[in-house]
Amino acid sequence: MTFKTVLCVTEVEHSDQDVRTAADLCVEVGARLSVLIIKFARRRPIRPGVWPEHTADVVRLERRIREIDTISQDNARLEKRPKEIKTLLEANGAPCEVDTDYCDQACVGDVVRQRTLYADLTVIGPSLLNDDELGPLAIDASLVKSGKPVLVVPYGAKASLRPRRMLIGWDSRAETWRVVRAALHLLSGAEEVRVALVDQEATGNGNDAGQRMYIATYLARHNIRAAIDWLPSAGQSLTTTLTQHAIDTSADMVVMGACGQRPLRARIFGGVTRWIAEQPPLPLFVAR
Known part of the structure; x- marks a missing residue:
């Protein structure tokens, strides 16, 4: 099979290395790169109107406020990261699409699996391999749940979709x-x-x-x-x-x-x- 769409899964704080690797592969064979940026929601967002039952519960209220701050910071970073990647890929010359997902860790597998269904190949780069949280979930979803092939590119490896x-x-x-x-x-x-x-x-x-x-x-x-x-x-x-x-x-x-x-x-x-x-x-x- 020829590869027309290549998927790269990355975390919002990962380096550009995995995206660069996948982009170079796409340029090599004329494929389109699909980048999925994931950020874990460490705690469930607070539903509107759910506040402490007693105003004296200051500790609980402060914890809720910190959670809101964390969510706001995560969303701000998640909004900024696609612009950085698109700028990078414009210089590379690879046609691309960049999407984000802010989800609980338990939902990551389903999110990645859905995206792999619309790609011919998923590239697992060194940053994702070294991520003990997202790495196993993304590999399992890409390799096991979708049935699509995966190209694992460890650190230091020279990858090509035209290997000799x-x-x-x-x-x-x-x-x-x-x-x-x-x-x-x-x-x-x-x-x-x-x-x-x-x-x-x-x-x-x-x-x-x-x-x-x-x-x-x-x-x-x-x-x-x-x-x-x-x-x-x-x-x-x-x-x-x-x-x-x-x-x-x-x-x-x-x-x-x-x-x-x-x-x-x-x-x-x-x-x-x-x-x-x-x-x-x-x-x-x-x-x-």
Whole structure:
């Protein structure tokens, strides 16, 4: 699939790094950038007419006043931030739209999911990855709840939607087939594609030659010539094994399926979660 709309989720206090990364990707492929700026409402806004029952309750009244001040400051920052981002993107030359949402933390997942439904790809940049509050919620909504692909770009990674060398972390799960399907446009344009099967002799059905043939044939029918690499983990994690192989083969991007287990952290973690947590300096294209 080609990417015509790319979504970038950011918090109002995040740096410009994630937006710049997503904008550069959009310019590269002629896509439109959709930016969603989120601010958590730490406390529910006060409903009109709800005040302390007793005028002597000064402490409670002062707390309410502080909450109102906080909400006012949040809204002022949320109003200012889109103008800053639009100015940034005008200089970049990326066509864009910038929206905001001020919501309770419990509603963030639904807000992000709704926006991902109208995008072809969500870019998760380093600022969002390092945000322990918004990061997991945005990743779960983008990756798990919407079913759309995600490009994870850790700090220090050089991301491109025209990668020259790509590495697929392959296994027999349906998620792997879906992410490869979502990445076919990227894979078909790459100069080199490698498929890594980690410890498949221990987990597969023993038909090594047949499995390699089926993978190679499937990709070849999409005009993708791929080399199949059989990798032993030697006791290392899947993430470590794939990262080292990606470095050894000078890969520009790794493609991996996200597991479908519950609960939340199991769904997006596992191999993919460890990758996100460890943040190796390589972009990760992932879907489930």
